[in-house]
Amino acid sequence: MIGIVDRYLLSEATKVFSAIVAILVLVVASMLFLRTLEEVNVGALSAHLVINFLAFQVLRDMPNLLPPAFFLALLVTLSRFSRDSELIAMSACGIGPRRVLRALLILAVPVAVVTAGISLFLQPWAAAGIHQIRMQQKEQAAQIAGLQPGRFYLEQGGELVLYIGDIDRRQSLGDVFILDRREDVARLVVSRGGQHRIEGETGDHIVTLSSGHRFDGDPGSAAFMIGEFEEYRVRIRSSDAAPGVISKRSTTPSRELLASPETADRAELEHRLAAPLAILVLTIVAIPLVALSPRQRSSGRLFLAFLAYFSFFNLQRLAENWLATGVTPVWLTSFWYQAVILGMVYLLLLPESLWLKRLIARLSGASNGRLGAQPG
Numbered sequence: 001m002i003g004i005v006d007r008y009l010l011s012e013a014t015k016v017f018s019a020i021v022a023i024l025v026l027v028v029a030s031m032l033f034l035r036t037l038e039e040v041n042v043g044a045l046s047a048h049l050v051i052n053f054l055a056f057q058v059l060r061d062m063p064n065l066l067p068p069a070f071f072l073a074l075l076v077t078l079s080r081f082s083r084d085s086e087l088i089a090m091s092a093c094g095i096g097p098r099r100v101l102r103a104l105l106i107l108a109v110p111v112a113v114v115t116a117g118i119s120l121f122l123q124p125w126a127a128a129g130i131h132q133i134r135m136q137q138k139e140q141a142a143q144i145a146g147l148q149p150g151r152f153y154l155e156q157g158g159e160l161v162l163y164i165g166d167i168d169r170r171q172s173l174g175d176v177f178i179l180d181r182r183e184d185v186a187r188l189v190v191s192r193g194g195q196h197r198i199e200g201e202t203g204d205h206i207v208t209l210s211s212g213h214r215f216d217g218d219p220g221s222a223a224f225m226i227g228e229f230e231e232y233r234v235r236i237r238s239s240d241a242a243p244g245v246i247s248k249r250s251t252t253p254s255r256e257l258l259a260s261p262e263t264a265d266r267a268e269l270e271h272r273l274a275a276p277l278a279i280l281v282l283t284i285v286a287i288p289l290v291a292l293s294p295r296q297r298s299s300g301r302l303f304l305a306f307l308a309y310f311s312f313f314n315l316q317r318l319a320e321n322w323l324a325t326g327v328t329p330v331w332l333t334s335f336w337y338q339a340v341i342l343g344m345v346y347l348l349l350l351p352e353s354l355w356l357k358r359l360i361a362r363l364s365g366a367s368n369g370r371l372g373a374q375p376g
Helices: 004-042 047-083 086-092 097-146 254-259 263-286 299-325 336-348 354-373
Strands: 151-155 160-167 172-180 187-198 205-216 225-236
Touching (some): 004 047, 047 097, 086 097, 263 299, 299 336
C-alpha cells in the first residue's frame, strides 16, 4: 500500500516533473516555431501548414525530452528534501533509500509506459506526417520553382536538357523535349504529353512521357535510329534535399521493425525503446546522487550527476550507431550503456555508502570479538 510519505514524495516529484516538462516543451516549441517561420519565409513551407508541421515536430521530439526532464525532476525534488533535512527525518523513521526508490518507481513506471506509447506509435506517425508535408511542398515547389513551363533546364552538367511547354496543377506535362547525352549515343525524345512526379524515397524527378518519338544518334552522323514509343521514362536526380529530410526507417511502424531481420531496423526499434528504459534506469541512478544530509558536500555529487547525464545520452547514440553498423553483435543490443552508467555511479559512490560502512563495522566487530575470545 502507498503510505503518507510515499504520497508526499509522489506529489512533490509530479509537480516538479510537470513544471519541467512544460518549460522544456515551451522552449523546444519556440525554437521549432522560429525554424518553421524561416522555412515559410524562404518559400519551403506553406503558411497554412505551420501549426500541423509544428505539432508533428513537437510530438516527434517528446520521447527525447521526457527522460532528461524526469531525471532532472528527481534530482531537484530529492535535493530539496536533503536541503530541508527531510531525508534525515525519513531515515530516522526507517524510510531509507530503498523505500524512496520504491515510491519514485510508482511514478516512473507510468511515465515510462506513456513514453513507450509515444515512442513506439506516435513518434513514427509524426515522422511520417512531417515527411508527407515535406514531399507535398517539394512537389508544389517543382511547379513553382523547380519545373516551370516554357523553360530549358540543364541537368547533370549539361548532359541532360529538358524543355516543358506546359505543366498544370496535376503535374501533367505538354510539349516535352528531352536531349539525353549521358550515354555513348545521344538520344532526342519529343512528346506531346506526359506526367511528372517526385519519388518519395530519393526525391528524384520522374518524367514519364507518352506517345512520342525517339531519335538515337550523334549530330552530323548518318547513323540514326528513329522509333516511336507509348511510354518513356526519364529520371532526374535530385541535386539537393529539403531541409529536415526524414529517413524512411524513422517513419516505419514499430510492428514492421519488430518483424524485420535487418540490423538497422533492430537498431531503430531499440532506439524507440531506449527512452522508456532510460526513465527507469535514471530513477535508480538519481537516488545515490543526492546527499542525505545538507552538511555533506554536494558539489561532487552534482558534478557526477551532470557527468552521468551527458555520458548516458552520448553513449546511447554511440551504442545505437555501433549496433546499426555491425560493430557490436546483435545479442549485446544497444542497451549495454545503461548498465555501464548504473554500475559506474554506484561504484564511484561505494566508499560513501551507508550500508557498506555498516558492513565494515560488523565485520570489524566480529573480528575483534574473535580476537578477544582467544585464550591469553
